[in-house]
Structures are given as C-alpha cells and as structure tokens.
Amino acid sequence: MxxxxxxxxxxxxxxxxxxxxxxxxxxxxxxxxxxxxxxxxxxxxxxxxxxxxxxxxxxxxxxxxxxxxxxxxxxxxxxSIVPEMSDSAADPLAPHFPGVYLYDDWSNEPRMWKIDPTSSSQTKTGGIFGYALTGGIASASVKAVIPGEEARHNVPKSTPVFYVYLDSATGGMSGTFSTGFGASIQSPNEFSLVALSQKKGRREARIGSMNIAGAKAGVMDKDQIPFSYEQVAQGVYKLTPEAPLEKGQYGFIFAVGGGAGPGLVGSAGTAGARVFAFGVGD
Incomplete structure (x- = not known):
C-alpha cells in the first residue's frame, strides 16, 4: 500500500x-x-x-x-536581454514595435500588418461660398487631403481587427508612441475612426468646421464611426469597429492641436493630422 x-x-x-x-x-x-x-x-x-x-x-x-x-x-x-520585436508576428502578445497594426486572419498564414501613418499633404475648404454668402451663418468645412485613392492595406472582410502597441508594451515607461509633431498616443481613445471620401488621386476627411459662432478643429461627432477597444496586455490594445464596415476607404485619425478661429482650424487642427488608413472590400 x-x-x-x-x-x-x-x-x-x-x-x-x-x-x-x-x-x-x-x-x-x-x-x-x-x-x-x-x-x-x-x-x-x-x-x-x-x-x-x-x-x-x-x-x-x-x-x-x-x-x-x-x-x-x-x-x-x-x-538585460531585450526582447526581439516584430512588425508582422501574428501573436498579439509577442513584442511588436510601437504603432497601429491590422490583424490578418484571412490569409493562409495569419500575421500583423503595421499601418504607417499618412500625413495630410494639404487642406481643402468646402462650402466656403455658402459661408461667405450667409455671412458665416452656414458652416464651411475644412478637410484633410491624403495622397492616393486607396490605402496600402486592404481588408477583405467587414469586421477588421486592429492592435495598438504603446511604448510600455516593449519595456518602455512612457506608455505612448510618437505620431510626429512632438505628439504621442497615450490611449486608443484619442483616435477617431472615419470613412474617407475617394476623389481623383486623393482621399479626404473632414477634420474641422467654421461659422459665425467660431471654429472647431478635429473630427466632428457625426463623422465618427464607433469602435471599441480593450487592453489585452500592458501597453497593448485590441480595437474593433462596433458594426460591420461597408466597402470603402477608412482611417484612424489622430489630430494634433485645435483652433479658435478660421486661420487656426487649417494650421493647427488639420495640418497636424495623422491618418492610419486602410481599405475594406475585395
């Protein structure tokens, strides 16, 4: 026994x-x-x-x-060993360089695609005639112009998944990642997901407005597409749209600065825009 x-x-x-x-x-x-x-x-x-x-x-x-x-x-x-970082590893918990990633689960071998931010090359004002004709009662919109009609990365599904890796995910202390202009992302809550209008040779996103009451810089509430996010590890966030996306061009926009007048909308709000663009559809 x-x-x-x-x-x-x-x-x-x-x-x-x-x-x-x-x-x-x-x-x-x-x-x-x-x-x-x-x-x-x-x-x-x-x-x-x-x-x-x-x-x-x-x-x-x-x-x-x-x-x-x-x-x-x-x-x-x-x-003292620094973990080897990747810009393509499929495992969300594997060390990745800070940034925004599209999770590819439709290919034969799943992987991550790092989405580099695109700068707004210029700004464009829409509705300026009505703005002038009504003495500022009608609103004029300020749009960020993004080169090219399509994004580099395209998703063949309406429910894409994204991951955001901050500096703290790789052992850093800042919990951010740089977007340019000396600004850094501290949380996915600072992003706005919007649909981009396709024009000849470019894409556009409304990112400001002005009327007699003043000016607003940033993405308008009615233009924002709801998305949810959850923290899956230190400095690592999973992002998903709350509803299926229709075929088209989209982007996560991070706008730096704000404005209090017509001149400031273009210079501070739109000029500081960084767009993490992607397409949806075949």
Whole structure:
C-alpha cells in the first residue's frame, strides 16, 4: 500500500496540464530552497521566460540569502536581454514595435500588418461660398487631403481587427508612441475612426468646421464611426469597429492641436493630422 500511495501522487503530477509561467526572484529562491542544484536553476533561468529584479539592493539581498553568484549572474544576464520585436508576428502578445497594426486572419498564414501613418499633404475648404454668402451663418468645412485613392492595406472582410502597441508594451515607461509633431498616443481613445471620401488621386476627411459662432478643429461627432477597444496586455490594445464596415476607404485619425478661429482650424487642427488608413472590400 505504501508503494501505491507513492505512485498515485506522482501520476497526478505527470498527468496535470503544463502551463507557461514567468519566473521571478521568488521562484529562484523557492527552487534553491527546495534543494535544486545551481546548474538546474541556471538552466531554467536561461530557457524560460522571466522577469527579475536586479537592482543593487535586491542583488545584495539575494547574496545575503545565500544565492550562488553564478545564479545571480544568470538572472542579471537574462534581465538585460531585450526582447526581439516584430512588425508582422501574428501573436498579439509577442513584442511588436510601437504603432497601429491590422490583424490578418484571412490569409493562409495569419500575421500583423503595421499601418504607417499618412500625413495630410494639404487642406481643402468646402462650402466656403455658402459661408461667405450667409455671412458665416452656414458652416464651411475644412478637410484633410491624403495622397492616393486607396490605402496600402486592404481588408477583405467587414469586421477588421486592429492592435495598438504603446511604448510600455516593449519595456518602455512612457506608455505612448510618437505620431510626429512632438505628439504621442497615450490611449486608443484619442483616435477617431472615419470613412474617407475617394476623389481623383486623393482621399479626404473632414477634420474641422467654421461659422459665425467660431471654429472647431478635429473630427466632428457625426463623422465618427464607433469602435471599441480593450487592453489585452500592458501597453497593448485590441480595437474593433462596433458594426460591420461597408466597402470603402477608412482611417484612424489622430489630430494634433485645435483652433479658435478660421486661420487656426487649417494650421493647427488639420495640418497636424495623422491618418492610419486602410481599405475594406475585395
């Protein structure tokens, strides 16, 4: 019976499902306290994912606890390894360069497509005749003009999925990613998803308006397409439109600055626009 009682717990351990874990200083101490040899502990540190505190104070505490210098050295070395980043890995939790990505799950091999921001090359004013004719009672719109009639990346489905990676996702502290003009994204909530009008050789997005009451810079509420987002990891957000998108051209717009007058709408609001554009449809 003693032999059977010893076999059963072992069988349970073997049959238990294995799960990935992130090693830490605490795990290393537990393994050493359990009597695991230095070589085995070092091998585990070198081959498994880990997050180790290796500041001077902590290293002195580890040494005082009797942790061998070879084990401490392995922890320091592992902590200093910068994770290899990608701009195409399909796994959303894999390290990616900061930016906006389109998740490709329709190809034979899923992957991410990094969407580089497109600058608005110029601005265009619409409805200016009515604005002038009515003395500013009718509104004039200010549009960002984006070169090209179609985006580089096209989605053959009406429910695309996007991921936003901030600096903090790659070990940085800022929790942002730069968009130019010295401005940075801190949350997907700063984006506006809009439909882009296709014109000959260009696309347009309304990004300001002005009338006798003043001027507004940024995407108008009625032009915004609702989307939801959730944080899936530190500095990593998943974005999805709340309703299927019709065939056409779209973009996530980040507009820098604002304006309080007709001149400021064009110079501050629209000139600072960055558009992460994509197409929907075959």
């Amino acid at each position: 003693k032999i059977l009682s010893a076999i059963i717990p072992c069988a349970l351990v073997v049959s238990a499902p294995l799960s990935a874990e992130t090693l830490s200083n605490t795990h290393v101490l537990m393994l050493l306290d359990a009597g695991l040899g230095e070589e085995a502990v070092i091998a585990k540190i070198e081959t498994e994912q880990g997050e180790y505190a290796t500041d001077t104070s902590t290293l002195l505490q580890l040494s005082a606890r009797g942790v061998p210098s070879s084990v401490i050295a392995a922890m320091v070395k592992r902590a």
